[in-house]
Amino acid sequence: MRKLLVISGKLLVLVLILFVLCDRVFAAEKLTKIAENVYAYVDTKNGSKNNSFGANAGIIIGRDGIVVVDTLISAKEAKRFIRDIRTISRKPIKYVVNTHYHLDHAFGNSEFAKLGAVVIAQENDKKAMENSARETLKNIGKYGLTPKDLKGTTPAYPVLAYGDRMTIDIGGQQIELIHARQSHTDGDTLVYLPGSKVLFAGDILFTNYHPFLGEGNIEEWAKELDDIKLMDVEKIIPGHGPLSGKKDLEDMKEYILMFDQKAKELASQSDDLQKIVTAIQSALPQRPEGVWLIGPNIQMKYLKKR
Numbered sequence: 001m002r003k004l005l006v007i008s009g010k011l012l013v014l015v016l017i018l019f020v021l022c023d024r025v026f027a028a029e030k031l032t033k034i035a036e037n038v039y040a041y042v043d044t045k046n047g048s049k050n051n052s053f054g055a056n057a058g059i060i061i062g063r064d065g066i067v068v069v070d071t072l073i074s075a076k077e078a079k080r081f082i083r084d085i086r087t088i089s090r091k092p093i094k095y096v097v098n099t100h101y102h103l104d105h106a107f108g109n110s111e112f113a114k115l116g117a118v119v120i121a122q123e124n125d126k127k128a129m130e131n132s133a134r135e136t137l138k139n140i141g142k143y144g145l146t147p148k149d150l151k152g153t154t155p156a157y158p159v160l161a162y163g164d165r166m167t168i169d170i171g172g173q174q175i176e177l178i179h180a181r182q183s184h185t186d187g188d189t190l191v192y193l194p195g196s197k198v199l200f201a202g203d204i205l206f207t208n209y210h211p212f213l214g215e216g217n218i219e220e221w222a223k224e225l226d227d228i229k230l231m232d233v234e235k236i237i238p239g240h241g242p243l244s245g246k247k248d249l250e251d252m253k254e255y256i257l258m259f260d261q262k263a264k265e266l267a268s269q270s271d272d273l274q275k276i277v278t279a280i281q282s283a284l285p286q287r288p289e290g291v292w293l294i295g296p297n298i299q300m301k302y303l304k305k306r
Helices: 002-027 049-054 075-086 108-115 123-138 219-229 247-268 273-283 291-301
Strands: 032-035 038-040 058-061 066-069 094-098 117-123 158-161 165-168 174-179 190-195 198-206 235-240
Touching: 002 049, 032 235, 038 190, 066 075, 075 108, 094 108, 108 117, 117 123, 117 174, 198 219, 198 247, 219 247, 235 247, 247 273, 247 291
Parallel strands: 066 094, 094 117, 117 158, 198 235
Antiparallel strands: 032 038, 038 058, 058 066, 165 174, 174 190, 190 198
């Protein structure tokens, strides 16, 4: 009997360990409360195709309905997002705001459109998605994706576009959409909640992730990070990484300026991609996620004309 109890005790310990580990695994995949009626995915670890490469997304709840900020990478991921939303609120999903057109942030749009949501983006972003989405779906292998990964995924383009600014009011929640300087793309949208001092920064900010710089305007991007630092903001949801603050904006600025300077220097001396990657990786501030993006950044931005 005592032996059985010992074995049971060991099993109990194992069960508790597994429960803790499972909780840690799934914690990053749950919507985290950021402020009153504001939730987001943040701090996803081990970014890969299975978790939208660590892309963040979130919701803002008002009296009249819900605004969704970004929709993840696929129909499958969007359905998971919708299930998570429904654990928090049954209100109608009225709008989707795309912070930019890249697949990890916008290819789940169609599942929200099926629910009647109006998809909104900055006008440059709308054009970019219309010009590229179908071609991207045809060539998903370039992104390490398979047809199974994107099963049921179809483009759902923004139907409402704005120029410089737009305000959404869903009842007790004023949401400001701001066209950023040409930074990560030329159609980046900041989603600002002045009442709660929360900002969805999209991929203008990567925290603990190496950023994608291939389309970026580094000089303007650095200025945009300075502009955001002047905003009345206390909590920043980056495009990838944990809930952030103004120190993370400074770290991001330091990173992109250092990368740009070093990449230009190295690319002027050699066109050996791997050699440049190795050298720049040793010079950059260490970030635990997305190191695989260093190579594509150099190839697209600094060696593309060779």
